[in-house]
Amino acid sequence: MRSTEFKVSPQSDYYVYTPSALARKLYLYPLLTGYFIYEPGYFIERNHFDNFLIMYISKGTCTVSAGSQSYTASAGQFVLLDCYHPHSYGSEDSWEAVWLHFDGPLARAYHDEILSECGPVIAPAHPEVPGGLLSRIYEIFCTSSPLEEHALSDYITRILNSLLFSGQSKKRSALRTSSITDTITYINEHFHESLTLTTLAKQANVSPYHFTRIFAKETGMTPHHYLIATRISAAKFLLKSSGTSIKEIAFRTGFQSETSFCNTFKKWEGCTPSQYRSSGTLSPSAF
Template sequence: MLSTERGVISGSDYYVYTPSALAKKIFLYPINMGLFRYEPGYSLHRNAYDSFLIMFIRRGECQVETGGRIYNAGPGQVVLLNCYEPHAYWTSKGWEAEWLHFDGKGGAGYYEAILDGGPPVISLRDTYRLEKYLHKIYLQFRECISTKEAWLNNYIVNILTELLVNRDNEHSENVSSSIIEDTIAYISEHLTDPLTLKDMADQASLSPFYFSRLFKKESGFSPHEYVIAARVNNAKFLLKSSDISIKDICFSTGFTSESSFCTTFKKETGITPSQYRFSIRN
């Protein structure tokens, strides 16, 4: 459909989608999408528009307001907004953007993980894949191509994954993430070792204090909490998939005694290892 919105240049088009009940229950889904060219002086202010917005700036520049702060967005950048909250965008020079309003299962989680308290204007090292999937969604509707909702979900997930994984980070958080990812791999490989805080900090070439803060920030666990969770998860797998004795499982997952294993397992799961094994098999 061609837009008649004031300040949007003639020829700009948009499409509206009504998701199925199943899509609302399990998928991310588009609500509307379009390719707009905006005149100088265009402005939009909303208290709410129940969705999340991805806007890829093709040409020109605009200003975005959310959370009481104003940000500038230019060519090649991506704007990600939580439109459930008050927001605005405008321009004094004009701009062109391909955009998608979406919602659905996990939408808020993706939004929070991508921004992580940072600005809603994101610079990607490479926009090829984001543009590809964003344009795929737009073309599905412009060309009236029949598409399964699972594929629409997949396209949106791919876009959000690009934003989550590949954005530039002015505060070197990508480096921090890499350090913690390496540490988690190290923990998996040495789960039966003592794995002291000093061991893990040394592996990351950081002081124990700074390592602990960084690990908590990136993973949501303290290093000790993560090691315990990993050991308990390994024990749960062995309890439900093998006939190995509880004593042997205890030592093969890095616990130093059967009593400490049983105590920790119950604290984490609410039941003893024996009860867990029985509940799975009966």
């Protein structure tokens, strides 16, 4: 559909989509998409427009306002806006953008995470990746291609992931991206052993204090908390899928005694290992 919006070139077009009930329940879904050539002086201000907006600036520069803050977005950059709240964008000069209004069960969580990492204007190192995906969504509508909602959701998810991890990669040091990941792998493989903070920090080649701070930043848990969570998860699997004694499970999952295991398990799960085991039915082949 050709645009008749004020100060938008008539060469611009957009497409409207109504998602199915299933898409609204499960997917990220498009609502409107288009490619606009904005003429000098274009400006739009809305109190709310119930969805989220991604714009990829292909030419020129625009000013974006979200809340009380203003930002500048230039060619090669993305804009992500929560249109449920007051927002505006425009420029005194001409500019162009491919854009997508979208929503879905995970839309707000994605928006909030990207906003915390990058702000509403994102400058990926390789904008052609999310830009190509956004253009692909527009082209599907522009060429009247078959609309497969799961595929559209996949495109939107990949765009958002690309923006999210682009922002994270700029904020994270080599330690965050490699050493912490390596340490998590090490814990998953050695949780049954006696692991100390000093041991784990040595694996990451940093001081225990620095390691604890960055590990908590990356995972939301202290190293000790993560280790106990891993041991409890392994214990729950053994309790539900084998006839191994509780004492043996305690030692196989890294606890120093059966008493320590039972006390920790009850603190985490609200029941004893025996109660957890008896709450479900074991397959006879497990004994």
